[in-house]
Amino acid sequence: MLKxxxxxxxxxxxxxxxxxxxxxxxxxTAATAMAAQGRTLDFVTSFAGQELTAFQKVVDAFTQKTGIxxxxxxxxxxMATVLGARVASGNPPDLANLPNPGLLDxxxxxGNLVSLDWFKQTxxxxxxxxxxxxxxxxxxxxxxxxxxxxxxxxxxxxxKEFAKFGYTIPSTFGELLQLQDQMVxxxxxxxxxxxxxxxxxxxxxxxxxxxxxxxxxxxxxxxxWVAHDIPWTDPRVREVFQLFGLFANDGxxxxxxxxxxxxxxxxxxxxxxxxxxxCMMHRQATFxxxxxxxxxxxxxxxxxxxxxxxxxxxxGPAPLEGxxxxxxAFKDSPEMHQLIEYFASVEAxxxxxxxxxxxxxxxKDVPASAYPDPVTAKAAKILSSxxxxxxxxxxxMPAAVGSGSFWSAVLDFVQGSKPLTTILCNLEAxxxxxxxxxxxxxxxxxxx
Numbered sequence: 001m002l003k004x005x006x007x008x009x010x011x012x013x014x015x016x017x018x019x020x021x022x023x024x025x026x027x028x029t030a031a032t033a034m035a036a037q038g039r040t041l042d043f044v045t046s047f048a049g050q051e052l053t054a055f056q057k058v059v060d061a062f063t064q065k066t067g068i069x070x071x072x073x074x075x076x077x078x079m080a081t082v083l084g085a086r087v088a089s090g091n092p093p094d095l096a097n098l099p100n101p102g103l104l105d106x107x108x109x110x111g112n113l114v115s116l117d118w119f120k121q122t123x124x125x126x127x128x129x130x131x132x133x134x135x136x137x138x139x140x141x142x143x144x145x146x147x148x149x150x151x152x153x154x155x156x157x158x159x160k161e162f163a164k165f166g167y168t169i170p171s172t173f174g175e176l177l178q179l180q181d182q183m184v185x186x187x188x189x190x191x192x193x194x195x196x197x198x199x200x201x202x203x204x205x206x207x208x209x210x211x212x213x214x215x216x217x218x219x220x221x222x223x224x225w226v227a228h229d230i231p232w233t234d235p236r237v238r239e240v241f242q243l244f245g246l247f248a249n250d251g252x253x254x255x256x257x258x259x260x261x262x263x264x265x266x267x268x269x270x271x272x273x274x275x276x277x278x279c280m281m282h283r284q285a286t287f288x289x290x291x292x293x294x295x296x297x298x299x300x301x302x303x304x305x306x307x308x309x310x311x312x313x314x315x316g317p318a319p320l321e322g323x324x325x326x327x328x329a330f331k332d333s334p335e336m337h338q339l340i341e342y343f344a345s346v347e348a349x350x351x352x353x354x355x356x357x358x359x360x361x362x363x364k365d366v367p368a369s370a371y372p373d374p375v376t377a378k379a380a381k382i383l384s385s386x387x388x389x390x391x392x393x394x395x396x397m398p399a400a401v402g403s404g405s406f407w408s409a410v411l412d413f414v415q416g417s418k419p420l421t422t423i424l425c426n427l428e429a430x431x432x433x434x435x436x437x438x439x440x441x442x443x444x445x446x447x448x
Contacts, residue, residue, distance in 0.1 A: 039067075039068050040068075040070070040071055041068065041069070041071065041094040041333075041335055041336060041339060042073060042094045042095070043059070043070050043072050043073065043094065043095045043096065043097075043339075044075060044079075044082065044083060044086070044095075044096040045073065045074055045097050046074075046075060046325075047074065047097070047325075048076070050356060050358075051358075052074055053355075054359070055072070055356075057351065057355050058348055058351055058352050059072055061347075061348070061351055062338075062342045062348070068335045068338060068339065073093065079096070079098060079103065080103055080106070083096055083107070087110075087112050087330070092112065092330035092331065093330055093331075094329060094331045094335075094336055095327060095329050095331075095339065096327075097325040097326065098326050098327075098328055100391050100395065101135050101136070101144075102396050104136065104143055104326050107328065107330075108138045108141070108143045112330060113143045113144075113328050113329065113330060114143075114329040114330065115142065116136075116144065116145065117141060118337065119142060119340060119341070119344070122341055122344075124344045124345050124363075125344075127344070127346065127364050127365045128362065128363065128364070129364060129383075129385070129387075130387065131386040131387055131388055131389040132145070132149070132386075132389060135326065135389065135391075143328055144327055145326070145340060145343065145344050146324050146325070146326055146327070146362050147325075147327060147343040147348065147349055147352065147361075147362060148324060148353070148356075148359040148361055148362060149322050149323065149324030149359070149360055149383060149389075150285060150286055150287065150322050150323045150358070150359065150360060151285060151379050151383045152207055152211075152284075152285040152286075152321045152323070152392065153309055153318065153319075153320045154283065154284065154285065154307045154308070154310065154379065154382075155281050155282070155283050155308050155309070156269060156272060156282045156292070156306070156307055157272065157280060157281050157306060157307075157308070158273060158277060159303065159304075159306050160303075160304070162280075165186055167179060167182070167183070167280070169308045170308075171311055172311050172313065172314060172315055173215060173311050173312065173313045176311050180247075180252055183280050188277075188279075188280050189252070189278060189280065190252050190253070190279065190280050191248075191254065191279050191280075191281055191282065191283070192254050192263075192268045192269060192278060192279035193247070193253045193260045193263075194265045194266070194268030195260055195261055195410065196263055197264065197265050200403070201261075202408060202409075202410040203265075203407055204265045205248065205411075205413075205414065206402075206406050207283075207284075207285070207392065207394075208244050208247070208248075208283060209240040209241065210222070210321050210390075210392060210393040210394065211321055212239075212240040212244065213236070213237075214319040214320075214321060215312055215313045215319060216239055216313060217236045219319060219388050219390055221236055223390075225237060225393065226393045226396045226397060228431050231428050231431075232424050232427035232428040232431055233421075233424045233425060233447060242420075248260055248413075248414050253279070254268075254271055254278045254279045257414055257416065260414055261414055266288070266294075267295070268282065269282045269291055270291070270292070270295035272305060273292070273296045273299060273305065283310060285322070286360065287358060289375065289376065292305055301374055301376070306378070307375055307379060317385070319387070319388035320388065320390070321391070321393075322383070322389065322392070323391055323395065324362075324391075327340065327343055344363065345363065346361075346365045346366050346367075349361035349363045349366050349370075350366050350367065350370040353370040353371055353380070354370055357371065357372050360376070360379055360380040360384075361384070362383065366384070368380075368381070394406050394407075397434075398434035398435060400430060400433070401427070401430050401431050401434045401435075404430065405426065405427055405430035405431075409424075409426065421447075424447075425447035428447060429447070
């Protein structure tokens with residue numbers, strides 16, 4: 001048991017200082033809370049709705065534990081704009097959550113963020129996956145941590161159907177191709193794919209291609225692609241479209257190309273559990289669980305549906321794509337250190353997983369019991385075991401590309417209305433205009 005010394009400042013018109021040594025754990029907790037009374041941290045967040053409610057519960061638990069108050073400031077406007085204005089006016093918050101590592105790089109390069117290298121000396125540091133520490137690091141300095149995240153690189157399936165036909169979970173991309181070929185031979189349709197999403201139609205296809213880029217070219221090229229350091233006409237970009245074409249075609253997906261284009265992304269997963277099943281597999285993020293249960297409320301997780309990671313191109317661990325918020329600090333203080341350690345802890349992340357099941361804990365030691373079902377727990381295990389993790393590439397691109405011309409390119413490709421070279425040249429022209437740095441270096445193919 002640790003003995004802690006606490007200086008109590010009693011104000012009764014004048015200051016009297018007395019030193020006490022507290023030997024019981026209850027006394028130590030009370031002393032810490034008393035010492036922290038009156039201390040407040042400002043935390044600017046983009047969380048809203050259910051996520052904000054869940055975050056506030058985690059923060060309240062920290063305050064109850066330490067006595068340190070946290071003023072949570074939700075913002076509905078662009079985080080980069082709000083935080084940039086606060087920094088420029090000399091009034092930055094103590095901490096904030098940023099929606100992607102790109103903003104971390106921006107503020108860190110400007111000298112606005114406090115180093116978190118001290119965190120590497122804490123006990124909880126060893127519980128963090130290296131992939132997420134790397135994402136929070138710039139030029140060798142740690143600037144951010146990821147308490148929770150979401151996972152996209154998942155394939156959903158019905159275990160009963162796999163058992164019926166003797167299918168095994170593929171561990172490599174080659175085995176996945178063999179599996180879908182066998183499914184066709186057995187008279188089954190391998191995939192359900194839906195690209196329809198109103199004005200956002202096409203976005204599910206970008207997730208497929210991002211997974212392919214991570215696997216075929218690797219994370220370094222993935223980063224170059226996202227930053228437009230290589231052109232869209234690069235052969236490696238062409239390859240990811242061609243790889244998507246191995247799945248999104250008339251023979252491999254339910255309804256063929258027309259069905260892919262007209263089926264809503266949230267409805268397509270229902271085909272896994274129809275009678276008979278419309279398809280054997282569906283690639284989508286953890287959020288699709290709610291759509292499965294909406295279509296088939298009586299299904300049991302683990303029995304009627306399960307997941308496996310979209311496999312790698314070799315026998316090694318699969319790189320993962322997803323999303324999440326990186327927590328950074330603009331001001332240094334002992335209280336900030338305590339809050340960062342708390343967010344990274346099993347205690348905080350277990351609570352977070354329980355109050356907001358859509359989020360997966362990053363800490364490797366969070367128990368499976370923190371999750372409402374075995375499938376979500378499995379997704380969290382896959383995430384926390386990641387050796388390579390990258391954010392959704394289209395979300396990091398300028399909106400004109402990532403949520404504009406890229407979406408349209410997916411639809412054009414699946415429809416087959418334009419040659420792939422034309423599609424890639426159009427994307428390169430869009431990117432050249434959207435990225436302030438101008439055109440990427442490298443060959444631009446046959447574009448005129």
